[in-house]
Amino acid sequence: xxxxxxxxxxxxxxxxxxxxxxxxxxxxxxxxxxxxxxxxxxxxxxxxxxxxxxxxxxxxxxxxxxxxxxxxxxxxxxxxxxxxxxxxxxxxxxxxxxxxxxxxxxxxxxxxxxxxxxxxxxxxxxxxxxxxxxxxxxxxxxxxxxxxxxxxxxxxxxxxxxxxxxxxxxxxxxxxxxxxxxxxxxxxxxxxxxxxxxxxxxxxxxxxxxxxxxxxxxxxxxxxxxxxxxxxxxxxxx
Numbered sequence: 001x002x003x004x005x006x007x008x009x010x011x012x013x014x015x016x017x018x019x020x021x022x023x024x025x026x027x028x029x030x031x032x033x034x035x036x037x038x039x040x041x042x043x044x045x046x047x048x049x050x051x052x053x054x055x056x057x058x059x060x061x062x063x064x065x066x067x068x069x070x071x072x073x074x075x076x077x078x079x080x081x082x083x084x085x086x087x088x089x090x091x092x093x094x095x096x097x098x099x100x101x102x103x104x105x106x107x108x109x110x111x112x113x114x115x116x117x118x119x120x121x122x123x124x125x126x127x128x129x130x131x132x133x134x135x136x137x138x139x140x141x142x143x144x145x146x147x148x149x150x151x152x153x154x155x156x157x158x159x160x161x162x163x164x165x166x167x168x169x170x171x172x173x174x175x176x177x178x179x180x181x182x183x184x185x186x187x188x189x190x191x192x193x194x195x196x197x198x199x200x201x202x203x204x205x206x207x208x209x210x211x212x213x214x215x216x217x218x219x220x221x222x223x224x225x226x227x228x229x230x231x232x233x234x235x236x237x238x
Contacts, residue, residue, distance in 0.1 A: 010055075034075075078101075119136075144166055
């Protein structure tokens with residue numbers, strides 16, 4: 001089969017989907033991959049595996065109709081060129097606009113992967129937020145209706161989508177997260193000198209990841225246990 005993998009950030013094709021892509025290749029499938037940015041090291045690694053990479057237009061934050069139409073149009077054109085037998089898409093916009101493009105292009109096998117709920121499912125904070133949430137949820141319903149199967153990475157998200165009527169049980173699959181390749185990410189001794197207990201949070205520096213709560217927890221813990229150390233590892237996000 002010819003499989004198209006659609007992600008938001010190109011680096012995630014290696015970090016999160018790399019072993020899966022390699023497994024597809026080892027099984028004899030032809031794999032194409034696409035993302036909304038271009039990193040030469042990612043492209044070269046994928047090329048060395050035998051994977052063709054294509055960049056598509058993607059404004060990751062917000063829902064701006066003209067920008068999102070460009071995303072849909074690029075994915076539609078890409079599918080018309082590649083003619084995939086199956087598509088795996090993950091993160092919000094690749095799932096939504098990849099699903100819509102797959103429907104228009106007549107791709108029979110479309111598999112979205114829900115890696116998180118995203119902005120649409122956070123507590124409503126404004127009228128614009130409400131509008132985005134309503135639009136996103138409507139688009140989810142449309143895409144899921146035409147999906148072959150939907151992968152969820154935790155039971156809470158699966159329950160929310162089932163109870164909300166977004167998906168049917170027969171199409172929903174619960175998997176154990178993205179997983180970590182322990183042959184690649186070996187165990188390291190990263191203890192801080194003088195600390196009896198270390199905490200590490202790995203997340204982008206955005207509020208919805210819980211960074212503020214982590215910092216507040218750190219203040220409380222260190223007030224009682226001064227030898228505790230807390231660290232944060234993650235990139236900045238616009």
